[in-house]
Each structure stands twice: as C-alpha cells, then as structure tokens.
Amino acid sequence: MLNSNLLRKLDMQDLMVFIAVYQQSSVTGVSEALFVSQSTVSYCLKKLRTSFEDDLFINTRTGMRPTHKACTMYAHVLKILESINLCHAGPATFDPTRQAVTFNICAPEYFEHLILPRLLKNFDFADLPVIVNMHKLETDIPADELRDGSLDLVICFGPNFHRSHPDFKSQVLVEDDLVCVFDKRATPLEPRFSLQAFVERRHVFPTPWTSTTNMVDGWLARQAYKRQIVARANSYSAALKMITGTDFILTLPRRIQKLLAKDTIFNHCEAPNGLPGFTLNMQWSQNSDPDSANTWLRDQVLKACAEQGLS
Known part of the structure; x- marks a missing residue:
C-alpha cells in the first residue's frame, strides 16, 4: 500500500524523468533523451514535487541541483x-539448443525401462546436447540432494512407500498393477492365483530399488501370510532369467511384464485378489519449481510418458 494518495497519480514516465533530470541536470537534455517536449518534462516534475512534497530539483546556473x-x-x-x-x-x-546441460535423476529400474529410453530418443532426435545421469533409488528419498540441487528430480513409487516431505512437489507419472510371471512349462491351470496358491509357490524377488520392505510382502504381512523367496535379483531382466526352466514365480509390474517377458518363453496370470497397484511419482524441490531448466526437464518427462500412452 502507498503511504500517500498523492503517490497514486505518478506513472512510469514521471519516474523516468526523475532519473533523467538527476543524471543530466538539464530539462533540455532530458527532453531530447526521452523524446518528449520540455513542457512534458516540466509537468512531470510538478507531479513529482507535489507527490513527494519537496522541490526535488533547484534550478541553478550550473543546472538542476537535486x-x-x-x-x-x-x-x-x-x-x-x-x-x-x-x-x-x-x-x-532455459534453451537446451544453446547450452549443453547435465541432469541428475534418482529413479528405480522401472523408470529406466519404461520412460528413460523415450526421453533420450527425444533428446537425440532434436539434436539436443543433454546428458542424463541416473542415480539408484535407495530406501529413502535423497531429500538433502534434492534440496541442494545435486539432484534435479527423484522418481519414486507410491502411494506412501517413502517418507513424505512437505517442501517437495509431486506428480503422478504412471499407474500400474502387478501380475505373476512364470516359465511357460510351469503355467498354472487357473487364470488368477488364489492367495493360498500364491504363497505355496517359490518366488524370485526383483529389487528395482533398495528397500527393507516391498509392496508384495507388505501386503502379505497384513493378510498374515508370508511367501518363500528363493532368490533376490538386482534387476527385472536377471529375475526373468532365474525363473526360466523352473516353477518359480516372479511378480512384476504389468507394464514391465509386457515389455520384457517374451511370450515365447513366459506366461503370466493375475495376482491374488486385493494385491494393490502402485504409482510412479515424480518429485522435485519447491526451490527448483521456478527454475526454467528444471521445468523444461519435467515437461520432457511428461511428454515421454504421454507419447507412450502411459499417462
């Protein structure tokens, strides 16, 4: 709010005249510099003097003295x-065509399989000098690195798989659910596993991110059940190789199953009723929200999802 109603009558030209007179000490010089008449300069000075209740400039032999x-x-x-x-x-x-840039993204393997390839192809097709460094997602979101700018984005699972941070913004990228994958020679008769049949089979567990818990075993524990895990793999691809030629089960995100589990080798069926789905979320710090490079990167991730029908 203004301290005085007199100030409401001022406009940008008045302030420009004030600066010009202060710097040049000459009404004539100001008139020429601003391409206005001397009477306009005089009128602006009158408004300034009235608004600020001061002479502001005194006409002397050497010019206008402030x-x-x-x-x-x-x-x-x-x-x-x-x-x-x-x-x-x-x-x-931010203009990616004018300067080389490196983005740091912390994400699970799911993102690297499903979204990152299209993202990189888009950069390549547009001949953009963009480098993407991937960092593995651990048990907790690397909050400090996201806040200090060491990381540009964190891609994580939801809902409620990681501790929330009120100063982070979040957007859902993908919704997915889980299916059971097995070697074709070990195909069960039923199109959907019952909970009992599911826990009676031996399982290979892929660990796309480092975590002490996971969405399957957490859900089973709430049902007072536990499955037998015979191996833990560091990747989806390795887990698929582990179940080849066995009767082991691999519980995979449906989109990953469609992408990696070749139907010449593997079959799949629905997971037990009640096993919840999940989301893939993009998170960034509020400090990065107005940053044009970060905004551009988020837009490119969303574009890559939309182009593949993921969002």
Whole structure:
C-alpha cells in the first residue's frame, strides 16, 4: 500500500524523468533523451514535487541541483525501474539448443525401462546436447540432494512407500498393477492365483530399488501370510532369467511384464485378489519449481510418458 494518495497519480514516465533530470541536470537534455517536449518534462516534475512534497530539483546556473530528499530517493527510484524491467522480461528461459546441460535423476529400474529410453530418443532426435545421469533409488528419498540441487528430480513409487516431505512437489507419472510371471512349462491351470496358491509357490524377488520392505510382502504381512523367496535379483531382466526352466514365480509390474517377458518363453496370470497397484511419482524441490531448466526437464518427462500412452 502507498503511504500517500498523492503517490497514486505518478506513472512510469514521471519516474523516468526523475532519473533523467538527476543524471543530466538539464530539462533540455532530458527532453531530447526521452523524446518528449520540455513542457512534458516540466509537468512531470510538478507531479513529482507535489507527490513527494519537496522541490526535488533547484534550478541553478550550473543546472538542476537535486535536494537532499532527491539524493536519498535516487537509488530507490532506480531500483523501481529496474524491477519493472525485470517483470516485463520475465525469468530467463532455459534453451537446451544453446547450452549443453547435465541432469541428475534418482529413479528405480522401472523408470529406466519404461520412460528413460523415450526421453533420450527425444533428446537425440532434436539434436539436443543433454546428458542424463541416473542415480539408484535407495530406501529413502535423497531429500538433502534434492534440496541442494545435486539432484534435479527423484522418481519414486507410491502411494506412501517413502517418507513424505512437505517442501517437495509431486506428480503422478504412471499407474500400474502387478501380475505373476512364470516359465511357460510351469503355467498354472487357473487364470488368477488364489492367495493360498500364491504363497505355496517359490518366488524370485526383483529389487528395482533398495528397500527393507516391498509392496508384495507388505501386503502379505497384513493378510498374515508370508511367501518363500528363493532368490533376490538386482534387476527385472536377471529375475526373468532365474525363473526360466523352473516353477518359480516372479511378480512384476504389468507394464514391465509386457515389455520384457517374451511370450515365447513366459506366461503370466493375475495376482491374488486385493494385491494393490502402485504409482510412479515424480518429485522435485519447491526451490527448483521456478527454475526454467528444471521445468523444461519435467515437461520432457511428461511428454515421454504421454507419447507412450502411459499417462
């Protein structure tokens, strides 16, 4: 709010005249510099004097001498005009065609299989000098690295698989559910596993991110059940190789099953009723929200999802 109603009558031209008179000490010079008449400069000075209740400039033989108040005002008025120019220009916009850039993303294997290949192809097709460094997702979201800018994005599972942070923003990228995959020679008769049949089979557990719990065993524990895990794999592909030629079960995200489990080798059936689905979420720090490079990266991730019908 303004301290005085007199200030409401001022406009940008008045402030420009103030700066010009202060710098040039000449009404004639100001008139030529601003391409306005001398009468306009005089009118602006009159408005300024009325609004700030001070002479501001005194006409002397050597030119217009600023008063003490005008001297104290100069830096503030200059900042006002600079701020107006910044508002007009807006924030600097990231242009990936002009500068090489490296983005750091922390994500599970699911993202690397499903979204990252399309993201990189889009960069390549557009001939953009963009490098993406991937960091493995651990048990907890690397909150400090996201806050200090060491990481640009964290891609994680949801809902409620990781501790929430109120200063992070989040967006769902993909929704998916789980299916049971097995060697074709070990295909069960039923199209959907019962809970009892599911826990009676031996399982291979893929660990696409480091965690002490997982969505399958957490759900089984709530049903007072436990499955037998014969092996833990570091990747989906390795887990698929482990079940080849056995009667082991591998519980995979449906989108990963369609992508990696060749139907010449593997079959699949529905998981037991009640086994919940999950989401893949993109998270970023509020500090990065206005950053144009970070905004551009998030848009590219969303574009890669949309192009594949994932979102």
